[in-house]
Amino acid sequence: MTFLGLIVAAAIGLAVFWWLTIPAVVSSTMLPPYTPDLANGLTTFNAGGCSSCHAVPGQPDRLKLGGGLAVPSPFGTFYVPNISPDMSDGIGRWTEADFLTAVRKGTSPAGTHYFPAFPYPSYQHAKLEDIRDLFAYLKTLAPVSGKVRDHDVPFPFDIRRNVGIWKWLFLDGKPFMADAAHSAQWNRGAYLVNSLGHCAECHSPRNFLGGIIAAQRFAGGPNPEGEGWVPNITQKGLEEWSVKDIAYFLETGQTPDGDSAGGAMVRVIRNTSQLSPGDRDAIADYIKSLPPVDGPPRPKKVAKDS
Structure with a gap:
């Protein structure tokens, strides 16, 4: 390719980049x-x-x-x-x-x-x-x-x-498009979780570009803020939780086994606790319906020297 051809190709490439990034x-x-x-x-x-x-x-x-x-x-x-x-x-x-x-x-x-x-x-x-x-x-x-x-x-x-x-x-x-195969409550929960609630933004693993890995959406992964692990909220992680358990957690931060929310989830609970019981029930209904998905493997803990 001639030098002029390289210049033309570079100009076209820059123009395409500029257009795509408007x-x-x-x-x-x-x-x-x-x-x-x-x-x-x-x-x-x-x-x-x-x-x-x-x-x-x-x-x-x-x-x-x-x-x-x-x-x-x-x-x-x-x-x-x-x-x-x-x-x-x-x-x-x-x-x-x-x-x-x-x-x-x-x-x-x-x-x-x-x-x-x-x-x-x-x-x-x-x-x-x-x-x-x-x-x-x-x-x-x-x-x-x-x-x-x-x-x-x-x-x-x-x-x-x-x-x-x-x-x-x-x-x-x-x-957001409602799914006629599900109830109004489920669709309300699907809307809140996937739009305003932006639950997948933290509860999904990401690729090297920082995009959510679609096949593992909601399956948990490394905390994007750098420390700890964000839990899997599909049925792989919440199989033992009922819809009532999830709704109660969104209201109080208390888990079914008596533990409580930690980290950034504490701030989230301050918001979800202000929602109506109907909205918390809707979110819980939708989350409980998520099929089980395996998330990325958690790193093994390094044993500390005694």
Whole structure:
């Protein structure tokens, strides 16, 4: 191939890369008039676990959404942003379209890709009205000042344009579709688990690119935050749990054998405990229906010298 041919091939390759990685946006012109339901916004807030990550660490108020939590990962450490209505440091200046674009498309108001430490691969399946209600609810909360530090992500993972390729590989953009073969309660649980609840984001093993391994979805694996092991929540791991056991755990954090939730799950329980009993029952109904799937093998414990 001639030098000119190499230049042309490189230009074509760059053009294809640029086209594939264009950040997707939601246009405000596509949004019909809407009257928000703040009660549903609160439900969406709790189901989505917003305070688990965005509440200011080290203080008891789960509605103080100034961010700052450090989230370690194999690709670097991410710092959760301020999503309070603060006009300078939070989302006070965001439009509804900005918020929808962030949550469902993983694109910032500045038009850059968010890293998928923000669980938009699950949020993309959320209903439009739920996200609109969530935005309206967030606007009712107290603003919290304070800018969160930048992520600590090394090269080449810090190149946000590359996230467009990751999205092309791992996002399908499909809305949640109810399964007529199951009950309304089961479908509600399936919706909450696979969209707002983003349960698979932690309870699934990932490949070397950080994408969920579809064949082992919900089968547990290494804690993405670096320490410990996330349990298998298919029937391989929860065979002995009843629907009632799962619902009770989501309310109290107590397991059937008298143990209690630990690690990041403690923050999750603070949210699921705020859901209605009907929603917790729906989540439990769906999780109990997950067929048994073998997860990755757990590493053997190294015996300590006596």
